[in-house]
Amino acid sequence: MTLYLEDLVAGQRFTSGAHEMTAEAIKTFARQFDPQPFHLDDVAAQDTFFHGLAASGWHTAAVTMRLLVESDMTLAGGVIGAGGELTWPRPTRPGDVLTLESLVLAVTASKSKPERGLVTVHSRTLNQKGEVVQDMTSRMLVWRKPLA
Amino acid sequence: MTLYLEDLVAGQRFTSGAHEMTAEAIKTFARQFDPQPFHLDDVAAQDTFFHGLAASGWHTAAVTMRLLVESDMTLAGGVIGAGGELTWPRPTRPGDVLTLESLVLAVTASKSKPERGLVTVHSRTLNQKGEVVQDMTSRMLVWRKPLA
Numbered sequence: 163m164t165l166y167l168e169d170l171v172a173g174q175r176f177t178s179g180a181h182e183m184t185a186e187a188i189k190t191f192a193r194q195f196d197p198q199p200f201h202l203d204d205v206a207a208q209d210t211f212f213h214g215l216a217a218s219g220w221h222t223a224a225v226t227m228r229l230l231v232e233s234d235m236t237l238a239g240g241v242i243g244a245g246g247e248l249t250w251p252r253p254t255r256p257g258d259v260l261t262l263e264s265l266v267l268a269v270t271a272s273k274s275k276p277e278r279g280l281v282t283v284h285s286r287t288l289n290q291k292g293e294v295v296q297d298m299t300s301r302m303l304v305w306r307k308p309l310a
Numbered sequence: 311m312t313l314y315l316e317d318l319v320a321g322q323r324f325t326s327g328a329h330e331m332t333a334e335a336i337k338t339f340a341r342q343f344d345p346q347p348f349h350l351d352d353v354a355a356q357d358t359f360f361h362g363l364a365a366s367g368w369h370t371a372a373v374t375m376r377l378l379v380e381s382d383m384t385l386a387g388g389v390i391g392a393g394g395e396l397t398w399p400r401p402t403r404p405g406d407v408l409t410l411e412s413l414v415l416a417v418t419a420s421k422s423k424p425e426r427g428l429v430t431v432h433s434r435t436l437n438q439k440g441e442v443v444q445d446m447t448s449r450m451l452v453w454r455k456p457l458a
Contacts, residue, residue, distance in 0.1 A: 199388065211451065220371055224342070224372060227366065231345060240346045242359055243398070248393055
């Protein structure tokens with residue numbers, strides 16, 4: 163089902179599939195975007211803040227986007243983020259299996275643009291133990307239903 | 311020069327090298343992390359909100375991290391983000407050349423952890439026209455100088 167602004171209400175929840183974070187994917191992402199020892203090398207990572215290999219927070223964020231795009235929050239015209247706030251309460255580790263839980267916090271029609279609105283969504287990315295590895299509140303652009 | 315908490319002061323500025331966003335890199339990132347028509351396909355992107363191919367905001371964020379890691383803000387122990395707020399005021403397009411400007415907003419010693427503190431940094435990711443494609447305020451963990 164394709165969702166328009168009119169289909170969304172505060173309190174609505176959406177869920178996603180699962181994504182496993184392999185050590186190889188963690189290192190590949192880090193080589194491209196976040197080349198630091200604790201994301202690249204199992205041994206060197208031991209003597210760092212993370213005490214072992216950990217995914218870049220931006221890798222966790224990117225995988226979260228993938229889970230959102232493939233979730234049951236199937237927005238008309240796609241998922242278009244305007245921005246948000248995020249924290250990483252604990253690292254994502256090799257072998258972690260991530261899932262996403264999203265909760266609609268607010269639905270606001272635009273005053274100036276009659277064809278759209280903004281939805282504020284709280285998304286928690288969880289590992290296989292149910293621990294939060296990313297907590298994000300984001301604003302997404304959502305289209306209104308076209309007039310008949 | 312390796313920077314500790316004591317080396318950082320509010321008002322300090324850091325700059326980065328440049329990174330070109332190619333159409334191929336935009337599509338490769340999107341296939342992995344944000345598979346939506348406006349990030350994947352030049353033709354399909356025309357009829358969307360973006361009116362042409364645009365990078366995933368998470369791709370811009372990941373490249374920003376790369377620019378930060380390679381910038382002259384060379385933090386002891388690496389760049390360890392605790393979280394932040396970000397917006398994407400305009401899309402990143404194929405051929406855009408991104409650079410990063412960072413400004414230290416606040417430097418705070420930890421009350422409970424004598425060996426570290428938090429630095430709040432405002433980072434603007436600019437395209438080759440000087441337009442802001444990502445605006446982020448982030449909190450980073452920074453180590454104090456070890457006692458002699």
